[in-house]
Amino acid sequence: MSADTLIPEEPEAPTNRPPSMERVRSWLQRPYARKILILTVVIGFLLLPLAWLLLAAMNQTGAPASEIMKDIEQTVFVFTLVSIPITAFVFAVLVYSLIGWRQISGDEPPMQDSPAIRTNTIGVILWTVASSLLAMFLVVWGLVELAQITANSYGSISADEQPGQKSSEIINVTGQQWVWTFEYPEHNGLTSDILYLPLDRPVYFNVTSKDVIHNFWAVELGVKIDANPGAITQTGVTANKLGTFNVRCAELCGMHHAFMQTQIQVLEQDAFDSWVRESGGKKTS
Amino acid sequence: MSVDTAVETKTVFGAEVPQPPQHGAAGGVMRGLNFGTGLIGGIGLAAVAGWVTAILTPSSASNASFAPMEPTYVYLAVLLGWVVGFMLGMGAFVGPLRWVVGRDITHADAEYMAGKDLGRKRYWKYTTDHKVVGIQYLVVTLFILGFAGLLAMLIRTELGMTWTSLFTPSFYNSMIGTHGIAMIIGMIVVISGPLGNFIVPMMIGARDMAYPRLNALSVWLLVAAVPMLVSSMFMGGIQDGWSVYQPLASQAPVGMLGYQMTIIIFAISTAIASVNLMTTILTMRAKGMTWSRTPIFVYGIFAASVMGLYAFPFFQYAQILGLTDRVFSTSFFDPLNGGSVWLYENLFWLLGHPEVYVILIPSMAVALELMPVFLRKPLFSFNFAVAGIVGVVALSGLVWAHHMYMTGWAPAANYPFMLSTEMISIPVGFLVLVAIGTFWRGTAWTRLPLMAVYAVIFNKMIGGVTGVYLSDVPADQYFHGSMFVVAHFHFMLMGAGLFGAMAGIAFFFPKMTGRILDERVGSIGLWTAFIGFQITFISMFVAGLQGQPRRVLDFDDQFNLSNWISTIGAYIIGIGMLIFLSAIITSWRSGVIASSNPWGSKSLEWQTETPVPLENFPVLPVVTERPYNYGVPDPYEAELESIDEDLTEKAGTK
Structure with a gap:
């Protein structure tokens, strides 16, 4: 006798639960369900322009002027789009709770209780899955973009292998209270207090500070790194847009922190060369 | 002098309950302390500490960048003096000090510290x-x-x-x-x-x-x-x-x-x-x-x-x-x-x-x-x-x-x-x-x-x-x-x-x-x-x-x-x-x-009365249910169940 025959066959589970589609349909027929969904969509569409408005505000002074800044803006754009649905849903429930479901005012506690919903397995699972997927998406997007930006700012190149070939430019950035100094070691140690950059050529920044922590922020280029006393931090960028942009200090550095800003001039190669020739060797202290 | 060996008792719900022995007498300086004495103690000790430090610090003391160190020392002494003096004046160290001298806070003192019968004064004390x-x-x-x-x-x-x-x-x-x-x-x-x-x-x-x-x-x-x-x-x-x-x-x-x-x-x-x-x-x-x-x-x-x-x-x-x-x-x-x-x-x-x-x-x-x-x-x-x-x-x-x-x-x-x-x-x-x-x-x-x-x-x-x-x-x-x-x-x-x-x-x-x-x-x-x-x-x-x-x-x-x-x-x-x-x-x-x-x-x-009495509850409560037990049975759930039944019936009749 085989063991199988000893075990009586399991009776099939009773199938008195209606098909899932039927349950979804009956849920949708509740008076509030569709209204909240519609409200979510409406609020979502109202929030949608934000994705462009944020970029418009960021682009006021000529950004993006580099591939890095373009990556940053793309990230902001995508994150805005991704967070709109969940924000819209939460706002929809808040709004509907104020205008849709019943309300009571007055001094005495309401006599009637609301339905005792202790939990809702489907809702909880849906929320957890959705928020986990969203977080996963954000993380993956962020990691990929970070790798991309690191490559674009040449952060993956170690310090002793900083390329010295002609096509690149090395600039030593020094912060001190409350000025920036840019030194061009490949051009006879030429120094400037305005950051001149050649168009479409990679630039490497070695950033340091003489006194306290500053933060070298080339706004429209999307470059930002701390200038630390006693350490050199490295970053880089390839400016791909002609024009005048801003360097600001983004780390409180004392009394005149607000005024620790200067200009970036992105020049054509010819203009850059002639600027180097004109001021070559001459040092501005 | 004979030592009184009789244990003090107190009548609780009609029963004589022996009370634990108290070490030392109730009362003392502690009862006079409040926010005012705290301020006096704090400001006083701060002034003294600052003054002494100013005298002790040689006027030539300076740091690596030749800034005089005297203000630093004096300010630090003032701050430390303030904290210690204020806490002393508030009576924060009454308990530890009594332990040092081999006494303890008596039951009457504990009740006093809890603010019993002190009215509004208790908000200004180390209560x-x-x-x-x-x-x-x-x-x-x-x-x-x-x-x-x-x-x-x-x-x-x-x-x-x-x-x-x-x-x-x-x-x-x-x-x-x-x-x-x-x-x-x-x-x-x-x-x-x-x-x-x-x-x-x-x-x-x-x-x-x-x-x-x-x-x-x-x-x-x-x-x-x-x-x-x-x-x-x-x-x-x-x-x-x-x-x-x-x-x-x-x-x-x-x-x-x-x-x-x-x-x-x-x-x-x-x-x-x-x-x-x-x-x-x-x-x-x-x-x-x-x-x-x-x-x-x-x-x-x-x-x-x-x-x-x-x-x-x-x-x-x-x-x-x-x-x-x-x-x-x-x-x-x-x-x-x-x-x-x-x-x-x-x-x-x-x-x-x-x-x-x-x-x-x-x-x-x-x-x-x-x-x-x-x-x-x-x-x-x-x-x-x-x-x-x-x-x-x-x-x-x-x-x-x-x-x-x-x-x-x-x-x-x-x-x-x-x-x-x-x-x-x-x-x-x-x-x-x-x-x-x-x-x-x-x-x-x-x-x-x-x-x-x-x-x-x-x-x-x-x-x-x-x-x-x-x-x-x-x-x-x-x-x-x-x-x-x-x-x-x-x-x-x-x-x-x-x-x-x-x-x-x-x-x-x-x-x-x-x-x-x-x-x-x-x-x-x-x-x-x-x-x-x-x-x-x-x-x-x-x-x-x-x-x-x-x-x-x-x-x-x-x-x-x-x-x-x-x-x-x-x-x-x-x-x-x-x-x-x-x-x-x-x-x-x-x-x-x-x-x-x-x-x-x-x-x-x-569930306690307002204003809440000292020690909150006359009898400690016992919890028998989950919190937030509000609400009535959900009408929609009942409706869903009826749908369930309908569908089951339909399935049955097929």
């Missing part, structure tokens, strides 16, 4: 009753927040008046730093202090906190810290932001000592309060109050205590090291002498980020606590709320370096820190889900506390979404150190934190003061502040997007418009907060007398 401590915390916190709010108004005034400069740059920087640290201290305390001390023991059905004397110690240490912080403004100020990064902080005038001493004392106060709350919650819950029957607010306070307990020591060490750098010319953080600025940043943010959750979790917890009462339905998915809080606590210590993405400290570490930071949105999302689920189909009793919760959830969403940008390294490369960050954390700490505290104070006001918070005036204040808040910080987001760095006194013309709007909004907040404050003060003095349970809550703290 151990948790309800008195709660009220003391509330008043101190309101003072700190008001002071910091006043500085906020001045800061916005300076930024709004783009055509001129009101303040000198150093005074402006000092206002920014003091505003920041005062707000952080106030916000850390504003829920855990007043509500944690006043409400939590009642909520768990206990007679008092586990360590009543430590409870008094924690609040009076906080009181002692306030003048130190304020005094630093007159000693050159904290000119380095609330984070006082090194080595900038070592350049600052002696006022920096005020900051460092404030933090050292405040960290002690926080540690004591955290241990006290945790022990109380762990060991003193009423019979039958299992973890699944413990209200969510208790979880929130417990979580905040856990985070405070492990996070604050980092901050305290950082300030102690900074203090020795300044006073004894050590070089922990001096890069020119082998110190590390990155070490300071790490120590600072190891506090800095958990501290955000120390503020946010109690505020979310108080919102979740009061929602079931006003919606008359159970908290949605209690287990998820607990999971959310646990998740936040677990991740809170693993995310600090997202404040340091742009320091160049460890570029490779940006990847894991981005991962952990974005993961924390999942447990925070649980808390939002619980709030949404509790709103779901609830009949809202639209009283002030519930309306404040709407504001909290709204602000929390905006703060949370903008936080996602900042958690992402590429986007942070633009936003770091800009006004965008300022707007984001104000949405979190003020929008969610402070509005949550307003909800909590309005909700527990009847229990704490015996009167109802004026609904009309309070609501006007709340919504004025809310509208002003949106105006201020949404335009601050715009300024940040445009590229305005934070902590600046002056800026390019392109930022003028957003700053003007932001300043107008700030004044509206100020007006709203003043209205809310006036509602608190007038209602406290002459509001409508509240019944013992005006909200019809089922929670334990509302």
Whole structure:
């Protein structure tokens, strides 16, 4: 006798639960369900322009002027789009709770209780899955973009292998209270207090500070790194847009922190060369 | 002389109960001590310590950069003298001193210290009753927040008046730093202090906190810290932001000592309060109050205590090291002498980020606590709320370096820190889900506390979404150190934190003061502040997007418009907060007398009488059911079941 025959066959589970589609349909027929969904969509569409408005505000002074800044803006754009649905849903429930479901005012506690919903397995699972997927998406997007930006700012190149070939430019950035100094070691140690950059050529920044922590922020280029006393931090960028942009200090550095800003001039190669020739060797202290 | 060997007895419920022997007589100097003697002791010892130090310090003493050291030594001595003298004058050391001389606090003394039959005088004394401590915390916190709010108004005034400069740059920087640290201290305390001390023991059905004397110690240490912080403004100020990064902080005038001493004392106060709350919650819950029957607010306070307990020591060490750098010319953080600025940043943010959750979790917890009462339905998915809080606590210590993405400290570490930071949105999302689920189909009793919760959830969403940008390294490369960050954390700490505290104070006001918070005036204040808040910080987001760095006194013309709007909004907040404050003060003095349970809550703290008697409950309660047992059977569920039956019948007839 085989063991199988000893075990009586399991009776099939009773199938008195209606098909899932039927349950979804009956849920949708509740008076509030569709209204909240519609409200979510409406609020979502109202929030949608934000994705462009944020970029418009960021682009006021000529950004993006580099591939890095373009990556940053793309990230902001995508994150805005991704967070709109969940924000819209939460706002929809808040709004509907104020205008849709019943309300009571007055001094005495309401006599009637609301339905005792202790939990809702489907809702909880849906929320957890959705928020986990969203977080996963954000993380993956962020990691990929970070790798991309690191490559674009040449952060993956170690310090002793900083390329010295002609096509690149090395600039030593020094912060001190409350000025920036840019030194061009490949051009006879030429120094400037305005950051001149050649168009479409990679630039490497070695950033340091003489006194306290500053933060070298080339706004429209999307470059930002701390200038630390006693350490050199490295970053880089390839400016791909002609024009005048801003360097600001983004780390409180004392009394005149607000005024620790200067200009970036992105020049054509010819203009850059002639600027180097004109001021070559001459040092501005 | 014969020794009286008869044991004293006391009649309790008609039975003779032997009383434990008392060591030493009751009374003594202790009974004469109060806030006044504390002030006298503090100021007196401060003056003496300062005077002696001034005499002892050789006038030639100077540091490496030839700055005279005398002011540093004298100011430090004054601060130390103030703390010791004030606590001595308050009577904080009565217990330990009696142990030293072989006596103990007698039963009569313990009752006296608990404020029995002292009337209003007990609020000015080293009182151990948790309800008195709660009220003391509330008043101190309101003072700190008001002071910091006043500085906020001045800061916005300076930024709004783009055509001129009101303040000198150093005074402006000092206002920014003091505003920041005062707000952080106030916000850390504003829920855990007043509500944690006043409400939590009642909520768990206990007679008092586990360590009543430590409870008094924690609040009076906080009181002692306030003048130190304020005094630093007159000693050159904290000119380095609330984070006082090194080595900038070592350049600052002696006022920096005020900051460092404030933090050292405040960290002690926080540690004591955290241990006290945790022990109380762990060991003193009423019979039958299992973890699944413990209200969510208790979880929130417990979580905040856990985070405070492990996070604050980092901050305290950082300030102690900074203090020795300044006073004894050590070089922990001096890069020119082998110190590390990155070490300071790490120590600072190891506090800095958990501290955000120390503020946010109690505020979310108080919102979740009061929602079931006003919606008359159970908290949605209690287990998820607990999971959310646990998740936040677990991740809170693993995310600090997202404040340091742009320091160049460890570029490779940006990847894991981005991962952990974005993961924390999942447990925070649980808390939002619980709030949404509790709103779901609830009949809202639209009283002030519930309306404040709407504001909290709204602000929390905006703060949370903008936080996602900042958690992402590429986007942070633009936003770091800009006004965008300022707007984001104000949405979190003020929008969610402070509005949550307003909800909590309005909700527990009847229990704490015996009167109802004026609904009309309070609501006007709340919504004025809310509208002003949106105006201020949404335009601050715009300024940040445009590229305005934070902590600046002056800026390019392109930022003028957003700053003007932001300043107008700030004044509206100020007006709203003043209205809310006036509602608190007038209602406290002459509001409508509240019944013992005006909200019809089922929670334990509302079941005692108001005003709450000493030791809260005549007989300790026994808990027999889960919290938030409101609600009626769900009609839709019944309907669904009937559909089930219909379909089953149809299937059967086929």
